[in-house]
Amino acid sequence: AVPGGQAPPQRSGSATSVRVEAPGKVNLFLSVGALGADGYHPLTTVFQAVRVVETVTARRQALDARGAVTLSLEEPDASVPTDASNLAVRAALVLAEATGVEEGVDLLVRKRVPVAGGMAGGSADAAATLLACNVLWGTELDQAELVELASRLGADVPFPLLGSTAVGHGRGDRLTPLMTRGTYHWVFALAHTGLSTPAVFARFDQMPRAVAPAATEVPAELTNALRSGDPAAVAAHLRNDLAPAALSLRPGLAEVIDVAESAGALRAIVSGSGPTVAALVPDGATAARVSRALEDCEHVAGTLRADAPVAGARVVG
Numbered sequence: 183a184v185p186g187g188q189a190p191p192q193r194s195g196s197a198t199s200v201r202v203e204a205p206g207k208v209n210l211f212l213s214v215g216a217l218g219a220d221g222y223h224p225l226t227t228v229f230q231a232v233r234v235v236e237t238v239t240a241r242r243q244a245l246d247a248r249g250a251v252t253l254s255l256e257e258p259d260a261s262v263p264t265d266a267s268n269l270a271v272r273a274a275l276v277l278a279e280a281t282g283v284e285e286g287v288d289l290l291v292r293k294r295v296p297v298a299g300g301m302a303g304g305s306a307d308a309a310a311t312l313l314a315c316n317v318l319w320g321t322e323l324d325q326a327e328l329v330e331l332a333s334r335l336g337a338d339v340p341f342p343l344l345g346s347t348a349v350g351h352g353r354g355d356r357l358t359p360l361m362t363r364g365t366y367h368w369v370f371a372l373a374h375t376g377l378s379t380p381a382v383f384a385r386f387d388q389m390p391r392a393v394a395p396a397a398t399e400v401p402a403e404l405t406n407a408l409r410s411g412d413p414a415a416v417a418a419h420l421r422n423d424l425a426p427a428a429l430s431l432r433p434g435l436a437e438v439i440d441v442a443e444s445a446g447a448l449r450a451i452v453s454g455s456g457p458t459v460a461a462l463v464p465d466g467a468t469a470a471r472v473s474r475a476l477e478d479c480e481h482v483a484g485t486l487r488a489d490a491p492v493a494g495a496r497v498v499g
């Protein structure tokens with residue numbers, strides 16, 4: 183492994199295993215338009231990659247299992263499928279299909295991003311798998327080709343390949359990197375159970391029309407705040423149009439947001455489709471205070487502290 187570096191050069195088929203890390207995300211801005219004929223909502227969003235990281239180790243299959251794609255979790259979790267319905271398994275199959283390789287792979291996934299939490303953990307697993315198999319199999323697709331395959335797997339899969347901060351358009355998969363300055367400190371409040379993204383979008387469709395019309399561009403106030411590295415200014419311009427739908431499905435989240443803000447968060451928002459609440463804090467001391475307050479809240483299963491932005495998927499071993 184190259185410390186802190188990109189993928190080490192690999193001869194085609196030389197490695198017996200490849201380990202990749204890919205980050206979870208928070209949406210700093212998420213403006214949602216009306217449901218389209220394709221079953222998706224047009225989005226204008228800003229993704230920030232956070233230091234809550236998924237790790238996928240891709241290992242060559244034993245000879246008698248050649249061609250098979252198998253997956254196991256480092257810590258078994260009944261809410262995560264390990265069959266072909268897992269997005270990471272589909273990622274390996276899609277890469278094999280697109281490149282014509284007849285290799286299989288055995289995937290070992292270490293999850294740190296909350297499951298069904300609105301932080302794209304499953305998408306990070308798929309992104310990590312694309313990169314890991316691309317190196318393991320020596321298929322040598324470039325970043326743009328991996329991003330194209332990623333967008334076929336799901337709207338949130340391209341972003342963990344890029345990492346850092348990016349604007350998303352379309353289904354959220356058409357990405358443009360965004361220049362930012364500074365480090366942002368987050369405290370994430372995890373829920374006891376996840377929320378299904380399609381269910382949150384379906385509730386969004388049933389809600390009364392939002393006061394703010396859907397935005398087609400990210401407001402200059404937010405991009406300026408990110409460029410100046412001022413977390414208080416960023417906090418003032420955070421927006422999530424899915425929040426009312428997530429709050430309607432999980433009324434307890436309003437209290438979680440209140441607790442975080444009363445304990446000193448600059449602002450707390452629903453992360454993506456929820457139910458994770460993301461609290462932007464000014465410094466480490468406030469992070470500790472906000473975590474403690476959240477841990478005492480009955481709707482909170484636990485907290486994670488993480489800085490951001492961080493790099494996208496990279497080979498670490």
Ligand code: C5P
Binds near residue numbers: 223335336352353
């Ligand atoms: O692309 P992905 O499979 O992650 O999306 C899951 C579901 O979330 C979609 O089937 C759709 O119901 C909803 N979605 C949406 N609009 C988006 C992204 C996702 O309605 N832009």
